[in-house]
Amino acid sequence: MGTPMSALTKISNWGNYPRIEADVRPWPLQTESPQIARGMGRCYGDSALSTHIVDTRSLNHFLDFDAESGLLTVEAGLTFDEILQVCVPRGWFLPVTPGTRFVTAGGALASDVHGKNHHAEGSFSDHVRWFDLLTASGEICRCSRTENTELFYLTLGGMGLTGIIKALAFYLKPIETAYIRQHTLRCENLDETMAGLEAYGHWTNSVAWLDCMAGGRAFGRSILMLGESAKQSELTQAQSLNPLKVHSTKGIPFPIDMPSFTLNRFTVQAFNQVYFHKHPKGSRDSVVHYEPFYYPLDKVLGWNRIYGKRGFTQYQLVIPHADARKGLQEVLELLAKRKMSSFLTVLKIFGEQSENYLRFPKAGFTLTLDFGISASLWPFLNELDGVVERYGGRLYLTKDVRMNPDFFRRTYPMAQEFMEKIKALDPTGKFQSLQSQRLGIHA
Amino acid sequence: MKKKILVIGAGSDVAQALSRLRAERGHILWLTARSQEALQPLLADLKVRYQVEALGFVYDAELHSAEDLMAQLPGIPDEVHVAMGYLGNPDRLDDPKDAARILKVNFSAAVLLMNAVMHAMIEKQVKGVLVGISSVAGERGRKSNFLYGAAKAGFSTYLDGLRNAGFSHGIHVMTVKPGFIRSKMTAGLPLPGPLTASPQQVASAIIKGMKKGRGTVYVLPVWSLIMLLIRNIPDVVFKRLNL
Ligand SMILES: Cc1cc2nc3c(=O)[nH]c(=O)nc-3n(C[C@H](O)[C@H](O)[C@H](O)COP(=O)(O)OP(=O)(O)OC[C@H]3O[C@@H](n4cnc5c(N)ncnc54)[C@H](O)[C@@H]3O)c2cc1C
Ligand SMILES: NC(=O)c1ccc[n+]([C@@H]2O[C@H](COP(=O)([O-])OP(=O)(O)OC[C@H]3O[C@@H](n4cnc5c(N)ncnc54)[C@H](OP(=O)(O)O)[C@@H]3O)[C@@H](O)[C@H]2O)c1
Numbered sequence: 011m012g013t014p015m016s017a018l019t020k021i022s023n024w025g026n027y028p029r030i031e032a033d034v035r036p037w038p039l040q041t042e043s044p045q046i047a048r049g050m051g052r053c054y055g056d057s058a059l060s061t062h063i064v065d066t067r068s069l070n071h072f073l074d075f076d077a078e079s080g081l082l083t084v085e086a087g088l089t090f091d092e093i094l095q096v097c098v099p100r101g102w103f104l105p106v107t108p109g110t111r112f113v114t115a116g117g118a119l120a121s122d123v124h125g126k127n128h129h130a131e132g133s134f135s136d137h138v139r140w141f142d143l144l145t146a147s148g149e150i151c152r153c154s155r156t157e158n159t160e161l162f163y164l165t166l167g168g169m170g171l172t173g174i175i176k177a178l179a180f181y182l183k184p185i186e187t188a189y190i191r192q193h194t195l196r197c198e199n200l201d202e203t204m205a206g207l208e209a210y211g212h213w214t215n216s217v218a219w220l221d222c223m224a225g226g227r228a229f230g231r232s233i234l235m236l237g238e239s240a241k242q243s244e245l246t247q248a249q250s251l252n253p254l255k256v257h258s259t260k261g262i263p264f265p266i267d268m269p270s271f272t273l274n275r276f277t278v279q280a281f282n283q284v285y286f287h288k289h290p291k292g293s294r295d296s297v298v299h300y301e302p303f304y305y306p307l308d309k310v311l312g313w314n315r316i317y318g319k320r321g322f323t324q325y326q327l328v329i330p331h332a333d334a335r336k337g338l339q340e341v342l343e344l345l346a347k348r349k350m351s352s353f354l355t356v357l358k359i360f361g362e363q364s365e366n367y368l369r370f371p372k373a374g375f376t377l378t379l380d381f382g383i384s385a386s387l388w389p390f391l392n393e394l395d396g397v398v399e400r401y402g403g404r405l406y407l408t409k410d411v412r413m414n415p416d417f418f419r420r421t422y423p424m425a426q427e428f429m430e431k432i433k434a435l436d437p438t439g440k441f442q443s444l445q446s447q448r449l450g451i452h453a
Numbered sequence: 454m455k456k457k458i459l460v461i462g463a464g465s466d467v468a469q470a471l472s473r474l475r476a477e478r479g480h481i482l483w484l485t486a487r488s489q490e491a492l493q494p495l496l497a498d499l500k501v502r503y504q505v506e507a508l509g510f511v512y513d514a515e516l517h518s519a520e521d522l523m524a525q526l527p528g529i530p531d532e533v534h535v536a537m538g539y540l541g542n543p544d545r546l547d548d549p550k551d552a553a554r555i556l557k558v559n560f561s562a563a564v565l566l567m568n569a570v571m572h573a574m575i576e577k578q579v580k581g582v583l584v585g586i587s588s589v590a591g592e593r594g595r596k597s598n599f600l601y602g603a604a605k606a607g608f609s610t611y612l613d614g615l616r617n618a619g620f621s622h623g624i625h626v627m628t629v630k631p632g633f634i635r636s637k638m639t640a641g642l643p644l645p646g647p648l649t650a651s652p653q654q655v656a657s658a659i660i661k662g663m664k665k666g667r668g669t670v671y672v673l674p675v676w677s678l679i680m681l682l683i684r685n686i687p688d689v690v691f692k693r694l695n696l
Binding site for chain 2: 017033034035036068071072073074075085096
């Protein structure tokens, strides 16, 4: 106590890269300097970083719940974790959820997150009815599909660049139980994997965990997981004792930063093999709780330390259906050729694109790769960019930490318009991030 | 039994954590904050999360008297938590307005509120509980926050006496002396991790202390040791320290 009120904090997002010193202050805004909103910092790169950061986590109040329509109104810093704790016992679930529940509602909106159900139910913004945004002019604007429409579509997926989302209303979906009827099958190569994702498109949830290290006939093999919200009658006797059970709030902390060499081609290959063969040939049916189904990684708190101090990044691309088979093959082959390995590799299918200015999803396949940071990574990712662009694809901004501005402009068709509108809304650049500077959205 | 619980300074991070723990038990919450706008999300949150009754009252220690507030309440509360506090500009001697505010929020207004509640409880024979959040800063004045420290020292001494006065009426008074808390009050300050409690930890310690009928609660036990040492540093040495 008694120290001047401007201590700098060392801060990074989930990838632990980059790590910067910033002046982090809780909401409400306390400076006129350029700043950016930050929720749980579960984006991987520099989207929620700036020299001044507004920590939105004190905006953590439920504001209203309409049990008739399922419309939930919350402040933007409330987490999906807390929303589930309150809503699951009442028979409601998130309409869309990323692979971690430690995100804020505002962060989910600003990144327009998607889940395993994009092909069936769209992305998070499709379920948003309205939100209140603090803009650069200092006003709070209510935005919806009928009010301040332009600002609405600029902000959904807009990476915090239009201002600070203060509150939002979105529809939950009713569930009969907290369990998922799961169908798991082994796909022996890339053709089977892609055909599987397409053939099972009538399942609400689908995702393929890919063994990116397997070569030859097993190239592109995967475990395909499908899920449907379970009915009461589908539960086991033990499960039906508490059909609307909430996830456990206890996690296992990840002990230490692993030495950076722990994850290398050989350990990743070994892990992938073991994981693949853990699943028997053919298919399997089971009824599992939503926690292991949607949030398998949340059990281990701080698992991002597995990459050690150097940090890591995710490279998530989408390639439209037309040439997806060829495109994905090229991406995976390049990986093998350059001796790069991705610990967790996930393939999903996307449905139609939205009207958001910075929409990432479009009908096709989305592949997520992760890599430890190293000097050789950057030229390799530039090479991958070439493949992605040739097949009409693009990269997910909330995972990005290194995309170059030209590539961004060429692959996001409305980037130019977005930049012009932002300039008009916020001429002095009150809201900017390291990412927006890197992408040339801000000079 | 459902209790009526009055929380003064309900927007404080500690008070919010505490209100949630009490509402989780189904109790009725009466919250005060400095504006209707500040009350609205606090009340809505408790109603949606816990489906409990919650009422809000506007109270600003600099604008309203304890009687103003008491007159608004629909009855006598069974439990009162005074969480309001104001750290102020640390080491400035040239800001009399801020100094007056520090004394008012941390001491005189808090005391007058507690007085009014105690009086009402005795009159209506409510065997209630009064909790005052003071601070270890009151245990010895330091150059970095002696006004705040002095106000908290006064508040602690008052609570000692009130505990004594309430005893024969079956009214329990508890003093809470947290060390550092990670909250709005300390946002942006570099705090020593192991010595810093979260608002949730403070709230749990308060509930545990009430259950056990404790007089004074230090949130992290290490603080009672630290303060014992600090109190015993001879003045000739203490006055030279940079604390
Ligand atoms: C293990 C893991 C799995 C994931 N799985 C998926 C997945 O399956 N699908 C998917 O889509 N994403 C996924 N993600 C990414 C994650 O969902 C997004 O990055 C999400 O935006 C993080 O939310 P946050 O609250 O942590 O936001 P932050 O990381 O803090 O911020 C992300 C962006 O949102 C902006 N922002 C945050 N709050 C506000 C606000 N109140 N107002 C304005 N702007 C704001 C920030 O400025 C920043 O640009 C995953 C992340 C992890 C760590
Ligand atoms: N943080 C620490 O390190 C620390 C350490 C020891 C003790 N404490 C004590 O713990 C208690 C809770 O503090 P906290 O850490 O939770 O900080 P906080 O979030 O800043 O809470 C302070 C509260 O006091 C209220 N308040 C300030 N001026 C007021 C006024 N004129 N009239 C009415 N209410 C007023 C504030 O109202 P608004 O919300 O409207 O601003 C806020 O609710 C305080 O008594 C504090 O002194 C804190």
